[in-house]
Amino acid sequence: MSVTTPSEVDHDDTPAGREEPGSRPPTVSRRRRRLRPYTLAVPAVLLCVGILYPFFVGVSYTVFNFSAANPNPAFVGLRNFAEITTSAPFWNSVRVTGSFAVTATVVETVLGVGVALLLYRGGILGKVLERALIVPLMVAPILAAIMWKLLLLPEVGWVRPLLAGLGVTDYTGTDSPLWAFIWSVVVDAWIYTPFVAIIALAGLRSLPASPFEAAAVDGAGWWFTFRRLTLPMLWPYVFVAVIFRLMDSLKMFDIIFGLTTGGPGDSTTTLQINAYLESISYARYSRGITYMVVLWAAVYLISMVLVGYLRRLQNRTAGEAT
Amino acid sequence: MNSEPRPRLGLARRDLLRIAGLGTALSAAAPLLSACGFGGGPADEGGSAADAVTGAFDWKKHDGKTVKLLMNKHPYTDALKAHQAEFTTKTGITLQIDEFPESNYFDKVTLELQSGQGGYDAFMLGAYMVWQYGPPGYLEDLNPWINNASATHAEFEPADFYPNLLTAGQWDFTNGNPLGGDRQWMLPWGFESNVVAYRKDVFDKLGLTPAEDFDSLIELAKTIDTKASSNGFGDMYGIAVRGSKEWATIHPGFMTMYTRLGLKDFAVENGRLKPTMNTPEAIAFTDKWAGMVRDSGPAGWTSYTWYQASSDLGAGKAGMLFDADIASYFQNEKTTAAGKLAWHPGPKGPDGNLNTNLWIWSLAMNSASKNKEAAWWFLQWAESKEHLQYAATQGQHIDAVRRSVATSAEYKDRLAPNTGFLETFEQVIDSTKIQFTPQKNFFDATTSWAAALQDIYGGADAKSTLDELATSLEPRVND
Numbered sequence: 001m002s003v004t005t006p007s008e009v010d011h012d013d014t015p016a017g018r019e020e021p022g023s024r025p026p027t028v029s030r031r032r033r034r035l036r037p038y039t040l041a042v043p044a045v046l047l048c049v050g051i052l053y054p055f056f057v058g059v060s061y062t063v064f065n066f067s068a069a070n071p072n073p074a075f076v077g078l079r080n081f082a083e084i085t086t087s088a089p090f091w092n093s094v095r096v097t098g099s100f101a102v103t104a105t106v107v108e109t110v111l112g113v114g115v116a117l118l119l120y121r122g123g124i125l126g127k128v129l130e131r132a133l134i135v136p137l138m139v140a141p142i143l144a145a146i147m148w149k150l151l152l153l154p155e156v157g158w159v160r161p162l163l164a165g166l167g168v169t170d171y172t173g174t175d176s177p178l179w180a181f182i183w184s185v186v187v188d189a190w191i192y193t194p195f196v197a198i199i200a201l202a203g204l205r206s207l208p209a210s211p212f213e214a215a216a217v218d219g220a221g222w223w224f225t226f227r228r229l230t231l232p233m234l235w236p237y238v239f240v241a242v243i244f245r246l247m248d249s250l251k252m253f254d255i256i257f258g259l260t261t262g263g264p265g266d267s268t269t270t271l272q273i274n275a276y277l278e279s280i281s282y283a284r285y286s287r288g289i290t291y292m293v294v295l296w297a298a299v300y301l302i303s304m305v306l307v308g309y310l311r312r313l314q315n316r317t318a319g320e321a322t
Numbered sequence: 323m324n325s326e327p328r329p330r331l332g333l334a335r336r337d338l339l340r341i342a343g344l345g346t347a348l349s350a351a352a353p354l355l356s357a358c359g360f361g362g363g364p365a366d367e368g369g370s371a372a373d374a375v376t377g378a379f380d381w382k383k384h385d386g387k388t389v390k391l392l393m394n395k396h397p398y399t400d401a402l403k404a405h406q407a408e409f410t411t412k413t414g415i416t417l418q419i420d421e422f423p424e425s426n427y428f429d430k431v432t433l434e435l436q437s438g439q440g441g442y443d444a445f446m447l448g449a450y451m452v453w454q455y456g457p458p459g460y461l462e463d464l465n466p467w468i469n470n471a472s473a474t475h476a477e478f479e480p481a482d483f484y485p486n487l488l489t490a491g492q493w494d495f496t497n498g499n500p501l502g503g504d505r506q507w508m509l510p511w512g513f514e515s516n517v518v519a520y521r522k523d524v525f526d527k528l529g530l531t532p533a534e535d536f537d538s539l540i541e542l543a544k545t546i547d548t549k550a551s552s553n554g555f556g557d558m559y560g561i562a563v564r565g566s567k568e569w570a571t572i573h574p575g576f577m578t579m580y581t582r583l584g585l586k587d588f589a590v591e592n593g594r595l596k597p598t599m600n601t602p603e604a605i606a607f608t609d610k611w612a613g614m615v616r617d618s619g620p621a622g623w624t625s626y627t628w629y630q631a632s633s634d635l636g637a638g639k640a641g642m643l644f645d646a647d648i649a650s651y652f653q654n655e656k657t658t659a660a661g662k663l664a665w666h667p668g669p670k671g672p673d674g675n676l677n678t679n680l681w682i683w684s685l686a687m688n689s690a691s692k693n694k695e696a697a698w699w700f701l702q703w704a705e706s707k708e709h710l711q712y713a714a715t716q717g718q719h720i721d722a723v724r725r726s727v728a729t730s731a732e733y734k735d736r737l738a739p740n741t742g743f744l745e746t747f748e749q750v751i752d753s754t755k756i757q758f759t760p761q762k763n764f765f766d767a768t769t770s771w772a773a774a775l776q777d778i779y780g781g782a783d784a785k786s787t788l789d790e791l792a793t794s795l796e797p798r799v800n801d
Binding site: 068069071087088089149152153154155156160171172173174175176177180260261262263264265266277280281282283284285 | 429432433436454455457458459460566567568569620621622623624625630633634637639762763765766769772773774776777779780782794
């Protein structure tokens, strides 16, 4: 017969005050108690391994010359990085990726805040639109891209007759690099402006009323109130949306690929599209993953800077509020 | 006791632990890479599984087995599905068919083959894919199976296939070497020759005849573009061809006309490929082609795949289509243009040649299949005269890859209502073959070529664009 000594019994889990009179506290052995922190960590460790293992495998591919044409690859060190960073297609895709991410984020932020301000005014129409606003977000981006591609096709789409009605007769869809870029931004904005608007609207609704009441009493105009009160107080909320949109836009693949396949020429070929072409279409796996690792590093560094700025912004706003 | 703080090392203990952890993770990952397919691929075991098949051939030998097929969503697959009960009755083998649309079909095939898991026993592919999937050993050589009388039924008759189609599935995997050899990586199942389809009613009303040379084709397209709408044919443009940024833009009409003019994509010099799409003649042709599309093609051309190009012909928006003959054939039923289409081989070369590039939908066996014998039983049935005759006459399995099917009265009767279709087929079939130089980076080369063509269409200088293309391609195709 085993005897449990008082020192081996864990009473910590059940505060004495909550014990039912006459009930026996559960006993936990010392061994189980010591193992508990580790068992609690098991799901987190498994999750980390699940995430990090493919990541490290991917990173390791970058130092080999693995491709369909070369199924038994050799170690090549940093040659893949050297080759792609000295190639014109890489720098072209860096330029396209950066231009697209900045333009789309700015457009969506401005439109999103504008839409949020309109919806904040309330009314029946506002309430209906608020619910309708999330519809584009429910469409898979690749489907939205294909839908827009059909709309934009001059021979069959609706855009050409609409523009013709406005007097535009030389519409050629996504045939020119400039218009391919503009339409890519338009489709991205169509899908994601509601995302920014929803976050901005939530921010607007959480702003304290008293500063606005004071401004109204002092006779401040709409523009003054917006510039000096609304925008500074709303900015930490909007900036969260900016971070999400910028990071997502830097990784842009589906919308542009569905709409233009990266063309005409290479005018809308982003880093992700180059990664896809190298990895899947050309079966040069190591080069494709090198593109992805470079993009990952860029997104990681930029997100660190932006999150640091957001933290300072939130601290400053909290300081101003107190 | 020394109370002074210990001098800090460059790395704290926690940092060292982190580095050790990272190192451990990396070293653990390295040997596991092979488990993920890295450096793997199906091993070349030196012999063929076909050698193990002995005794008399028996269709029922694999009764009760299941063959998994990865297929493109295509009329050829529809005909197979309509006929598959016949196969199961004959062999006792069940087919499990997974279909994917063409837009992402080859991504699926690439991932499946690269995994090396043998999830599918057989699949559809094109000749150009052999150049990418063959070298890593993803494809089973079918010749040992064909040549083994115990594994192949007596009526299989490989000689019945059009020779150029059979040759398209053979290659020794040496860049620049011609197709052919003693290994058969795929069997042709259905194919497309690239010719001109046109609106006969438009031609009749405008008093036009099909172009016999390239310059006439350009003028003809311009004439249709300017005169069709004023003659009651709506907003019709001159000629539809593919224009999207992908390899498939180059291989149909463009490559056919390029080849008829005597032009080559690469020259082989001292075992290295030298891009030749920037010779003066090639530059002149490319500039003319882009100009033809700009002047007489559709707006939004850079989005045009085979689907948009052929749909425009069917919808009455295009007067001509220079593309796969079956793409236009399918537009001759249940469309605005139904019954009004006619076919012509297209412009001849200066020497009168009708060299034509082709696309072949073929069937191949996954070298990682764990079910190779049953898979071959399926392949030989799907490639048999029995199935192909059924598919070509009861389904939409056109063009026929077997001479016996293509020359059968039933097949000819079926195609007879399509004005000039059979005559065109018969004129080009002997000159129809893969016109590209076989090389392992085909998709990179042709996608880049399509991007350059788009740039030239957009107004870029043809010479500098093609010079830049050739310069950038040269190291990549020889890597």
